[in-house]
Every structure is written in C-alpha cells, then in structure tokens.
Amino acid sequence: MSPISFEQLVVGYEFPSTSYQLSESVISKYLEAVGGQQHFLTSGIVPPLAIAAYAMTALSQSFSVPPGSIHASQELEFLKLVPIGTTISCGGKIAQKVQRGKLQLVVLEINALNQDKEKVLSGKATIVVPS
C-alpha cells in the first residue's frame, strides 16, 4: 500500500494494521542493534521497546512524513508479556492534529495486539511537523 499524504491525515484516521512475527531471529537482530540485553533471549520474552519500535514503524510507513519532522515525545504502556514467537498486529490512529504557529503537532495513538487479540502495548507519539 502506498503511503497517504500528510495532508490527508485527519483526526480519527485509523492506520491499517500491520503484522510482525517476533521470531528469535527478529529479536536477536533487535537486541544486537540496541547493544545487548541477551537475557531476553534466554527468558523467551520480547523486549517491549521492540514492540513499540515495530508499532511506530508500521504507522510511519503508512504516511509520508514531511522532511524536518521531529519525534518530540513518546508515551508507552506495557500491558502484557509477549513470548518470542508471537505474531503481533500493530495499528493506531490520529488522535490530534493542531497548528502551533509555524508547526503542526500530530499525536498518534499506537497499539499492538497479540494473536489472541489481547492488547499488549499502547502509547502515544507526538510528531512536530514544519508547515
């Protein structure tokens, strides 16, 4: 699916859900990137920030992020342990889009569900976009 334009994003717009299988190789790659925390592999639990990263990527790939945009803030809540091997579905919506002078503030709500449709993570990201 081609990304929609930033202008097309309106409050309430729901992003299409994207699935990721969080296999051991996927998590190993993530852990190498963040520099360690190998205990996640031995405990068989997915690092919650890996889930957040996929949730954010799923949303950011759904629309064209204007150049100069800044990820200004992030809220996250980890609701449930996710075993390695779980397939998660990431989605979200536009919660807020407001003009502040020469900048636009966009608040994205994000969430991730496990294969039993239980919410494992939720959060909000604020993106500042030059207008």
Next chain:
Amino acid sequence: MTQELKLSDIHQGDSLPSVVKHITQREINLYAEASGDFNPIHIDESFAAQTPLGGTIAHGMLILAYVSEVMTQAFGKSWLSGGKLSVRFKAPARPKDTITTSGKIDSIEYKEGVPYVNCSLESRNQKGETVITGGAVVKL
C-alpha cells in the same frame, strides 16, 4: 536479567543503575534494519549533512530502548508487564556520542494497597546535554 529490586529495597531518592552506550553509525544502521525505519536522516550521511541537523542522528526509539533497559535492570518483569513510560526527546543523539541513561526513584505510592514506584529518567550525552527526559511508573 539482573537482580530485580524488591519493595523492601526501594527508597525515595535512590538511584537506579545507569546504562552507558556508545553510539556509532553501525548501531544506527543495525537499528534501521531491525526496526524497518530507514528514514534517511538516520542512515544517509550525505542526505543528513544537507539538513539543518548537519548529519545523521540516532532513532529516538533506539535511545528510548536504553531508558527501558534501566527500568528492566531494576524492576524486571514488573516493568515488562505493567510499566508506563512518558518521555520527551530534547536533543538528537549522534554517531560517536556516549549516552548515559540514569534514573531515580521519586516516590512510592499505594493505590488500593498496591505499591507503584514513580521514577524520573534521563539520557545525557558526553557533553552533559539532555537527550531524553521523562518519567516511568511501575507496579510492584
């Protein structure tokens, strides 16, 4: 996982064990591959050099992973299931930066008899500039 803190170990004002990471372009590229976030501001050095940032920057979510590492070290599974985080990205982290992430216990609250630990967290670069600041809550 390291030794998790128990309620009896925790006191207001205590520091959490810090996490120190040296950022390189290699780590940023690895993170782009792992997360699927290939925004050129992170990975394309010639593109990034032409922007107001003057060079590539690390993904904010990479630095946020270090914040979560501090909380995981301290609180283990209580953090991984039941943790809440709220941060602001104050400045970009760049290749060759050394990022120190630290935390402190601000208070312990009881809600319906259940203890909640409120922590303040920050990541600073080697110049002492704040990269991330915020707070977290964990239910014990």
